[in-house]
Amino acid sequence: MAPLDQAVQDDAEVALLARLRAGDPAAFEQLVRAHGGRLLAVARRLLRDEEDARDALQEAFVSAFKGLPGFGGGSRLGTWLHSILVNAALMRLRRRRRKPEQALDDLLPSFLDDGHHARPPAPWRQDAHVLVEQRETREFVHAAIDRLPESYRTVLLLRDVEELDTETTARALGITANLVKVRLHRARQALRTLLSPRFEQGAA
């Protein structure tokens, strides 16, 4: 789900912000309870490890608490918290022991001299979206995403799974919008190659 995007805060949020800045502990608890569930879901999707997700959530709220003096109120609290949480999760992802990643070039389609596909792409089954209802299929997709090199995996997760727009993704990763587009395109191609054996028509 995309983060809340309205720039203007409503009265309730202005009041909560005032109480937060005043150091009201009940206000902080209210903030945690109002946004924590949604943010925990984001952390779980990015980190795919319950303990890491909880730690990232905790870090994010503590970070937000410390960052309150610097929060100008130029965006919604939810949007601000979401970006702190995404950063905390991305930092954890970067620190992780690297699993064997597949070289991206090996996963991109190749072409003949005349510009035709070297291996004509096969159509996929019509019921692919039904297949993901099975846990085993989902595990297969997760494993495939995990095999992407990290910089491509994070772009795919933020753009296609978290559905953040290009600008927000670029800011979160500290790269240009153009680089986001290039990496996303390559990530999708690579993931397509990895998923094809399972989803092609005629596959077992």
Added chain:
Amino acid sequence: MITCRDLLGFLHDYTAGALNEAQTRTFEEHLAVCPPCVAYLATYRAVSTLSLATQQSDASSDELPEDLVRAILAARDRPSAP
């Protein structure tokens, strides 16, 4: 007429609706005569849809466990680690 390789380069922008009229026409002219690229386009789109659907099927309740709430509140009160 553009090649399949050329088309791949445009694919991201086409699916994002970011090609202008002339580019879109060129793109679709190729699709009209190239079943492999039609298949590739469909599967390229499916990759995004499936990535999202996989995560959504996984989605457990968004409920915040009470012990986690308490841990967060306690962490707020702790002085920062050096």
